[in-house]
Amino acid sequence: MYYRAMLMLAGWESESNKDLMPAINTLQAIIKHARKNRNDHVALIAGLAKFRVIMANSYLDIAPDSMAEVKELLTAGKVFPRPTDGDTHDLTHLQPVLAVMLAQFLILAVPLETRRGNVQASTEYLNLLHQLMDRSDALNGDAQTAVGRLQVPLGSFRNPTGSGFVVQITPASVLFQVTFLVSCIGQADVMGNKPKRLIYGSEGLSGMTFACNSTANHLQHPSTLGLSHALSIKRELQTVHAELLLDLAGLYIFSATLKQAEETLHKAIAYLRNHDMFETYAPRVCLLQAQRYHMLGRREKAIACYEACRYISNPGSEIHLVARTSLLLFQLAAPGSDDLGGKASQINEIKGELYATQSVLYMAAAKMLEAVTTESIQKSKKLLGLGLQSAMTINNNQMRMLFLVVASSHYRDTMQDSCVTMLKTASTIARKLGIAQTVKEGEKVEKLGPTGLGLWVAQRIGM
Template sequence: MNENPRPLKRQRIQPALSMASDGGYSSDLTSLTSSSDSVLRSAMLGCTPSPAKPCSQTMPELEPDLKPLPPAVLLVSLPSILAHPPNHKYYVHSLVLSLSALRRCLAMPALLPDIECRAWTGLAELGMRVIAGGFSQSEEHVWARGIESEVEKALSKGSIIAQKHPSLRAYRHQLALLQAQLSQWQHKTRFARNQIRNLISSLTPSDPPHILYSAQLALVTLLTSPVSPTKGSAQTQSLPEKLQNRTPPASPRISPQDVHAALDVAQEMEDRAVAQTHNQVIILARVLRTRILVAAGMWADVREALQRSEAVLGLSYEPASTPKPRKTAKGDGQTQQPPPIPEQFITFENPFEAAMAVHLLMLSIVYYTHSAEAAEVSPRLSHLHALLDSEVLDKFPEGYVEAGLIDASSSRPSLVVQVTHPRILFLLAFLVSSASKRDAVGRKPKRKVFATEGLNTWETEATREISFCAWASAGDVQEVEERLARIKADLLSELIAVSIMRSEFDVAEDVCIRPLGLHSPIALTTFVGQNLNKLIAHTRTYDIFPLFAARVALHHAHLAHALMRPARALRCYRAAAYHAEPESFVHIAALAAETALCIGVQRRRALMGGAWRQGLSESDEPWPDDETAQTVVESGMEVVKMCRGMGGSLEAVGHVLEACLTAEILKAKQHLKQALEMATKAQDNHLRALVLALIAAHYLHTAGDHARTMLQTCEQLAAGLGAPATKDTLSAATPGSQGAIVPVGNAPLGLWVGERFLELFKRAGKESRVQKQTVVNAQLSKAVTDLARRGSPADSQGS
């Protein structure tokens, strides 16, 4: 044996400098965690790792399995390291640095195909985020100028590289989706749809299923999303130009052909999911089909779609089986916990199923409210609130859920689906609850309670930071903020409507607004309050006033109608119909109310002659004599036809109008009976009181007992429309005479009912009842007189 053996050659644990600079690096981009940790550790120590030149500062010894990260890999990986949510303070900085890193990476020579394709794809993705956020259309962000052409170049270069190398097939799918997104932003809708269809047809059975589902969801989005102007074009319009253009932009409607095409795509998704036993995709496809039908207003097919969606989620409800929560005893010393979900309601542990259940419950509540089925709304609304109380929205805090794609052979990558942001769902629940509760009678009607609590919650949630994922864009933030702003405006509208229905004019004037061009000098002195312009200021702040201009005018018309100012109400009704979208709910509601007002004025003029203004508001405008009896009947019948198929409320209103316009008593009674059934089924006691009064007028001289029964119910409903919150304030509401306490509520309707009672009592010879009713009628007459004087100059000076 050799006494002085030669030592073995030392094994290299670090690559040479030339290997990192000549491009001879590994192309495995999926396992970069250890290398990235090395780079970040060196950066925190203030030095750059280099095998040729050791760090001057003290640095922990590298482990044997670590090696320096090649420059190209580092540059192409920086966007994922620097990613921030769009509402982060350094979001713009991360975009600028990421774009710069990818541009430097693409400028390097001799890039491997997978690195180059990944860089082009990342550049296209970042560019689309910049475009979606409106940075390229803003003059403040100089760094984003010309990003559109750069995105087009990146899409073209990346597609060419992906086509040359079969191993990069996954990039082709992503680039095709980005290309369709860019085409949609450029208003090339048909071209974008054809690109998605070509992508779907080019997929093979060996492709992962989540790629096909993603393409189908993108196609449904393109088919159901009308083209809207860019963010930049809306921002460049000055405020005087917006105010001068009073007509709201007509929201483009989706053509029936596109709706049916979207339904076909959803059915294809469901068929494929059934064949491959992707249960969660089946749920997604059915809920998506329901959403398309509701958005398109195809109400005849919604019921079946809802039943199939509820069946796949295991939901079933019994009409009007709403359980009442148990009240905890006072002083038990226990902290208040969220109420448990009742046993008959299903809980959802999976985030995807929970998100689908919340969306489906809201869609079902909207549908059954539209069809005036309050018994079906009640259990679903209770289940929705039970889920929200159990903090189900915390399961998907960023608005994204994953649908698992697991088959019998192996596990597949999951399908990531963007759903409505939970912040929107939380506040939307208050709006849906308020709109579904049609009953405005009582001390604390739920419609008013939900609207008030929703506004209070909106003020609280507005100060909280919204959670977004790292790959969201600034456009997503703007969309969420706009939806939240619209929800607040809708909640204000609900509060205004229920306040007018309950004759709570102080509340209505406190939150109501004055549309431009609809006020008069006298009206200005009438509608003065602390928060008179609250809604109009809110809609102007968020630049959504054109969307609510018609509803604003309709609120003013209802308020003027309730304050007995028919001329002003007529002008506001016409303004609402003019500003509303044709054949929309607000448009038809304004036309129906205008017809009812003209019918009432004509009947009043026929009975009272020239003194028909006696008892009305003295501050009203002159009545325009441009309507004759014949024109009112002709236009009224057209409005009746428009009310058919518009939901339970407008259908009932259509029957009331047709009963007033027909000359046959039997037909009028039939229409009123149908209207009463719809109002009762919807639990709309405000409309039900009117219908009962009209029916009682038909039976007043032929069936006194039947008329008296309906008048008693009508009197109770009229008194309940404005009942004080507590019984203690009842005596202060209306001063009683001779010990009689009369809740005012709807004073004109209550006075009309009281006068009919007085006729019946006189006819029956009941002197004691006549004396009591005379006292009650005197109080109601005073309330009506005070209502007519409300807001007049004399009343303002007196107060």
């Protein structure tokens, strides 16, 4: 009864307060009490709930500690494979409660490690998630996990006792679709004819049609939960569908596959409007439209969309920050903008916010902003080198290409061979970022990539 009451209190605190620290503190109290009394499953449930609250509300300064706490609990239960386990770790016969908790942990851990730039950890977690979703009996046919009801036993992992209590969890059908979305997030490298991010996004969307259209009517669920429960599951699936569409649109934009980008954006907008989600996603749609116009070289349209995104997005959100950063870079690139004195405070403010995100990608963008606005050539070279290293660490070839292009300008007059090498490397990356497209005349496959940048580079090196 104590655990049930405390979990209900934490749920109420997370929904009714803007400050989520009371909910986090309540969950921490549950963890402490459960570990003291060797109720390991309860401690794991509370730890995972705490990790989820932290991630959902971007408390990223404490997220790594929370992740480590949950991982420790999973390892103690011999659920999380140790490095020495190799391929012998049995994911097939995990108890339902442990299989679901491991899946939930991995779904949260992959985006966090990707954001932090820990590519190896992110890849390992993603591979483990795929193995779990493929092999686990509990996630592939168990009646309780299918409907999102989980029996949490008391006692230790080795000696569970009593019936414990029942909690409502994310149904397995939703977990499978979220896995496709997380797989997209975990694939930063989008080079090649058919990058994995494109495959996961496309496969996730193809599997969504039946799930979204049939869940409310055909999902088997306890009658005590009623139709509202089925409709809430359907809403979760619709949200994942929208996220996949927008992620795919972004992939097409940055690979300069602009016809598909426009078509996918139109599909996303129609989907959001049809399911009453457009207002929630409007800032992101504006940002994607701005980036598409930016890629097309339509400066005025891009600026208008960035301005709209800045206006309708929540101040303090990362979308708001991206829009402001993009507008600032447009100002810096405008003719006659050599005098940075009037923009110094704005530059420092945005640079500080980018560093504060604790995202390796945004911190690399901060280095780029600082490099192009500093008066010291040596400092600029150092910042560009650090930014290039960050881009390579996280396998982000779009950022790598941009750092090479900007860095080449420092060597144009003094080390022309190095300058040309950088530009040729950037040109190669640009071509490889293009998604293969079949041209109607014959069977020729043409890969262009970001054509604007490619043409600019070709002009510089006389290709």
